[in-house]
Amino acid sequence: MQIPFFKKPKQSNNSTTMKLKYAGLYMGYIMLLLVTLRLSYYYCFEDNAPVTGAIVMFLDGISLFIFSFSVILLVKDTLVAARTEQEVRTLKQQSALEEAHAQEVASLRTAAKDFQEEMMVLLQSISSSIDQEDYKRAEDVFSVFQKRFQELPYRSYCEDGLLNTILLRKEQAASALGIETAYRILLHGSLNLNPVMITSLFTNLLDNGIEACAASHCDKPFLDLTVKLEKSCLIIQMINSKDPDIKFDRTSTKVNAADHGFGLSLMEGIAKETDGVCEWTDLGQRFVSTIMLYV
Numbered sequence: 001m002q003i004p005f006f007k008k009p010k011q012s013n014n015s016t017t018m019k020l021k022y023a024g025l026y027m028g029y030i031m032l033l034l035v036t037l038r039l040s041y042y043y044c045f046e047d048n049a050p051v052t053g054a055i056v057m058f059l060d061g062i063s064l065f066i067f068s069f070s071v072i073l074l075v076k077d078t079l080v081a082a083r084t085e086q087e088v089r090t091l092k093q094q095s096a097l098e099e100a101h102a103q104e105v106a107s108l109r110t111a112a113k114d115f116q117e118e119m120m121v122l123l124q125s126i127s128s129s130i131d132q133e134d135y136k137r138a139e140d141v142f143s144v145f146q147k148r149f150q151e152l153p154y155r156s157y158c159e160d161g162l163l164n165t166i167l168l169r170k171e172q173a174a175s176a177l178g179i180e181t182a183y184r185i186l187l188h189g190s191l192n193l194n195p196v197m198i199t200s201l202f203t204n205l206l207d208n209g210i211e212a213c214a215a216s217h218c219d220k221p222f223l224d225l226t227v228k229l230e231k232s233c234l235i236i237q238m239i240n241s242k243d244p245d246i247k248f249d250r251t252s253t254k255v256n257a258a259d260h261g262f263g264l265s266l267m268e269g270i271a272k273e274t275d276g277v278c279e280w281t282d283l284g285q286r287f288v289s290t291i292m293l294y295v
Helices: 016-045 050-131 135-151 161-176 195-214 263-273
Strands: 180-186 222-230 233-241 277-282 286-294
Touching: 050 135, 050 161, 050 195, 161 180, 161 195, 161 222, 195 222, 195 233, 195 263, 195 286, 263 277, 263 286
Parallel strands: 180 222
Antiparallel strands: 222 233, 233 286, 277 286
């Protein structure tokens, strides 16, 4: 017999404690039904003897207490199990995000290394041609060298190579969607952060901004990012367009929302690791993200 009101938490079926709780629930449930029937029969068909009525009501109270206490314990266990399951699921998805970002870091480094090696080969070829006084060949190789640089839409926003590459890629993605971007990167040297942390933080932040701009229905969506270092505090602020009809409630608006929505938690976790803070402000047609890290 399964009591219709409650389900057992799957992870606790084999627990002796859970068996005792369910035994109490079943016993209280059955006693409550039996005593209630007995009490109804007593009031309807028997003489109202005070002693008999008191005994029946006492038994009814005990049954109700056992049943209610068992219900409270089981509801508590069910909530704990549900919260634990959600935490495990969140950790798994955050781990998947971090792994994807680590792969992106490796991809960026590989691409940069390949391009550097290609440029070194071309430069050596130019130098060798000049030494051999083969100026025609040197000119041809230099044309290839120049063309490769023109094909690479590279800009230098800061001295941190990884961050610079992320900013460039996200600017290209935003431009393809008609989003105007503006970067103000006020840094001296490289960031003193783990590469995976840099990738996770800025990739999630900029992806969120681009997604909001794309869904904003604005004539001229924009994304404005400021990064500056004040003493030991890294301040990151992003202002981007958004749909005023979509209110910020920390949930994803994507179709497969169950697989998304962890970006904010991931960024907040990064901030917490450095004793920093995050602040998300919905201003209707604009959204302001502020992150402060201690580096």
